[in-house]
Amino acid sequence: MPATLYTEMNDTLFTQLSKIKLLVCDVDGVFSDGRIYLGNAGEELKAFHTRDGYGVKALVSHNVNVAVITGRRSAIVENRMKALNVAHIIQGEENKAEALSALMETLELNADDVAAVGDDMPDTGMFKHVAVKIAVADAHPFVAKQANWITTLPGGFGAVREISDTILQAKGVANEIFGASV
Secondary structure, three states: OOEOOOOEOOHHHHHHHHOOOEEEEOOOOOOOOOOOEEOOOOOEEOOOOHHHHHHHHHHHHOOOEEEEEOOOOOHHHHHHHHHOOOOEEEOOOOOHHHHHHHHHHHHOOOHHHEEEEEOOHHHHHHHOOOOEEEEOOOOOHHHHHHOOEEOOOOOOOOHHHHHHHHHHHHOOOOOOOOOOOO
8 A cells, every 4th residue: 555645545546546637626615614704795705725726736737637616606716726727617517527527528538537526415426427536534424435535634724735745646746846835
């Protein structure tokens, strides 16, 4: 069993991670802690972890595409993902399985090329299309039972960075220093 920076992982999963060309993530509960802050004037706030941002930028710099598919629409998400050079930002999509299938077809990818990460029921549709099914540490139990990897860190608190680091480690390019945290 290979030892990653975070935990031990079985050989099959580690090998699958070395082949990943696209990481697809939910937003609320994966990039954020799942809470939505609403102000009296209707403004919406979310907290994002800078380590997750660094991990996304590291993946992109090593030619691993990153996409987000979320059921909600938010200018905050659009701005954050653009700042991280996320090429595929799909918002307001309740059928995440369909959205992922269309994206995979557009990018000419198969299940072995893709990893999907989620935290709640709507995310499980994506799992039908991918080889690597990831649940964040604090995911709903139904999601965790379907995953073949559960992160050690919860959503919004470095789970995306853990995934990014582990994919890069599997590809043999972990710990290369570049850029700044965002």
